Amino acid sequence: MPTMNEGDVIYANKWGCGNYQFLGVSIYETEATEGCKIERGDVIVFKYPPQPKKLYVKRVVAVGGDTIAYIDKTLVVNKKVVPKDFLYKDQKNSTFEQLIDNKSFNIINTEGVNHSFRYTKLLLPENHLFVIGDNRDHSADSRVWGLVPKKNVIGVIGN
Numbered sequence: 001m002p003t004m005n006e007g008d009v010i011y012a013n014k015w016g017c018g019n020y021q022f023l024g025v026s027i028y029e030t031e032a033t034e035g036c037k038i039e040r041g042d043v044i045v046f047k048y049p050p051q052p053k054k055l056y057v058k059r060v061v062a063v064g065g066d067t068i069a070y071i072d073k074t075l076v077v078n079k080k081v082v083p084k085d086f087l088y089k090d091q092k093n094s095t096f097e098q099l100i101d102n103k104s105f106n107i108i109n110t111e112g113v114n115h116s117f118r119y120t121k122l123l124l125p126e127n128h129l130f131v132i133g134d135n136r137d138h139s140a141d142s143r144v145w146g147l148v149p150k151k152n153v154i155g156v157i158g159n
Contacts, residue, residue, distance in 0.1 A: 038063065038129065038156055040077065041103030046131075047152040050145055055154060058131035058141050061100060064150070068122050068130050070143060073109055075132070110137040127151070 048054040062068040062077050069076040084096035094109050128147040133139025
């Protein structure tokens with residue numbers, strides 16, 4: 001089961017994140033403060049870096065100062081493989097439970113889909129995030145278009 005489905009209503013904690021909007025219109029922008037706590041495993045709403053008028057929702061898997069690798073559907077953060085435990089399989093997808101910094105969530109891998117996403121070692125600069133969708137084989141995310149500057153974050157879902 002995906003974390004979110006199209007049409008779901010979501011609520012995000014925007015406190016301190018620096019991008020304040022009302023009905024999709026930006027009303028005030030400033031640098032994020034310490035009140036905007038973003039941790040590995042959080043789901044965030046952010047301005048899509050290539051087209052900042054679009055908002056995206058993705059899961060943070062690495063923060064500034066982390067090193068990340070992504071090879072053959074295996075995520076490695078700070079030289080540690082992020083564990084994933086098999087839950088079930090349907091006709092084309094396998095669902096796993098993944099745990100990062102004591103935050104548990106489900107991810108989906110599609111059988112027979114092998115992308116060329118391959119990061120062997122990337123050091124994230126400060127104030128940048130590496131985000132990935134939970135439907136891993138059908139997500140355009142940091143593996144495709146790069147890092148999310150922290151200044152692009154609108155809010156954190158579920159905090």
